[in-house]
Amino acid sequence: MTETHPEPQSLNLATPEGGLSLIEEYELSSPDAAQGIAGANLAVEVVALLARAMAQYEVSQKNLCDILNLSPGAVNQVVNGDGNVRVATIGKYFRALGFQPRLVLEPVEAGRSAMATRATCQAIQNDFMAMIYAPVSWSEPWAPLGFSGTLEFRSEVDELAPHEAPPDWIDVPVPFENRTQNPVLVEGQTG
Amino acid sequence: MTKVDRRVIWRRRHADDYHDAIECAVRADGSSPAVEFWVTLQHGNWREDPRHKPPRDPDQIYDWEQLWAKIAYVGREGCPPTGESVNHLDDGIWEFKHADRRLSFWDTPGDGTYVAKEKVDRRVSEGPENCPFLWYPKMDRVLRLGCAWPKEGRLAPPERIEEAKAIREEDCAHDRDAPGTAELEPGDA
Numbered sequence: 001m002t003e004t005h006p007e008p009q010s011l012n013l014a015t016p017e018g019g020l021s022l023i024e025e026y027e028l029s030s031p032d033a034a035q036g037i038a039g040a041n042l043a044v045e046v047v048a049l050l051a052r053a054m055a056q057y058e059v060s061q062k063n064l065c066d067i068l069n070l071s072p073g074a075v076n077q078v079v080n081g082d083g084n085v086r087v088a089t090i091g092k093y094f095r096a097l098g099f100q101p102r103l104v105l106e107p108v109e110a111g112r113s114a115m116a117t118r119a120t121c122q123a124i125q126n127d128f129m130a131m132i133y134a135p136v137s138w139s140e141p142w143a144p145l146g147f148s149g150t151l152e153f154r155s156e157v158d159e160l161a162p163h164e165a166p167p168d169w170i171d172v173p174v175p176f177e178n179r180t181q182n183p184v185l186v187e188g189q190t191g
Numbered sequence: 192m193t194k195v196d197r198r199v200i201w202r203r204r205h206a207d208d209y210h211d212a213i214e215c216a217v218r219a220d221g222s223s224p225a226v227e228f229w230v231t232l233q234h235g236n237w238r239e240d241p242r243h244k245p246p247r248d249p250d251q252i253y254d255w256e257q258l259w260a261k262i263a264y265v266g267r268e269g270c271p272p273t274g275e276s277v278n279h280l281d282d283g284i285w286e287f288k289h290a291d292r293r294l295s296f297w298d299t300p301g302d303g304t305y306v307a308k309e310k311v312d313r314r315v316s317e318g319p320e321n322c323p324f325l326w327y328p329k330m331d332r333v334l335r336l337g338c339a340w341p342k343e344g345r346l347a348p349p350e351r352i353e354e355a356k357a358i359r360e361e362d363c364a365h366d367r368d369a370p371g372t373a374e375l376e377p378g379d380a
Contacts, residue, residue: 021199021212022229023259040260048264048272055323080275082257082289 038108043084050079053097067096195365198226200259200336201266209269209319211301213262216335216362224358228294228339232258240291240341250290258289269330270322277327280347283307284337284355293347295337295355298330303367305359306331335362 020028027034054064065075078085078093094101102120107113116124197214215225231237232255235247243251264272265287271277278286280295283305287294299305308328319329337355340348 019199019202021202023201023263026233036256037259040256041263043257044260044264044272048268051273052323080273084257 039084043082046085046090047079047081049101050093050097053094053099054079057097059097064093064096068092195221197335198223198229200225200229201263203266205267208267210266210330210334211332213266213296213334213336216337216358217365218358219361219364224338224354225294225336229255229336232292232339237339239339241343242291242341254290254292258287258292258294261289262287265334268322269319270324270327274324278347279310280352280355282356283309284352284359286347287336288342291342292339293342293351294339295351295358296334297337297355297359299333299335299363299366300331301333301366303363303365305363335359337362 023037027037054060059067061072061075061079064079065072068075078089091101100123102123103116104120105112105115195217197217199212199214201210201213203211215223215229217223228237232251235249235251236245237243237248237251240248240251242248261272261276265277276288278288280286283297285296285308287296297305298308308330310326311328312326319327337358338351340351
């Protein structure tokens, strides 16, 4: 008796109409697919940020083992893993590197706005304000980013202190449509 | 040769994304090992995997999502998410790594040429901005995916590396023979 085998899956090599990438097709195929991709993206962001923080502050895996009092194997599994670890574990690792991790929700569907807790917004705002108003080591014209005048920068994180906005601080509202697009900067453009 | 339509795995969504597109390379005969790998892994049916659990291996489906997320990260940032996500093999052939899955890739400007990018020995200006991995080079705007294989030993099988190089030559020839077709306009990746 001859065994029959199913036909091999036919593969469509042509780019589909509308120019969707394979992953965009998949994301649109079902809620499950979109959720799976969102989970994988977040997991990769976690390990990427961990690696970035370690590199920037020159913390080796061995240093991290010492700080966390964990075995090299355990740390390696997180640092070089797929990021799919307990949320509390993520918190411990980033705290060991000197950070409190926080979440920001980026809208990917119509009718949603970016969301974060008040503390997260405050943390971002504090760092931004500190960057602008902290002690100065150098300065440069800010025209390329669409502002006229000069802004001054801090030299080191350690120099930071709480700063209040100066009285001439103006809160400029940004139209929503501009927030969702990346501006194309024109050299010499001023606001 | 005629113009080929390459399946796009990832494409630029924001102006400041690093790469324009990450595409599946196409061989001279029109086949695409990367598409075959991609689609079969997505359905948990990649039979080269010695640990494949038919008919739909949940580990493969999970790894497919994770691998895609790593590739997309490289597309956006121009550098790998971790130092273990990619590896240079030989002569500008690199591999994406996730679990036991390996997928070869290289970069090209999309005009039928390529400059084989090796690991950067010293940070001068070769690396992408803000990349914490000083050894990762500044790649050209298009990445092409070649063949895939399961990790079975410490080193990548030499025949797979050679296969990836052959695919690169055949794939680039499509662009040389159809000038202009690989020129990517914004939003047309």
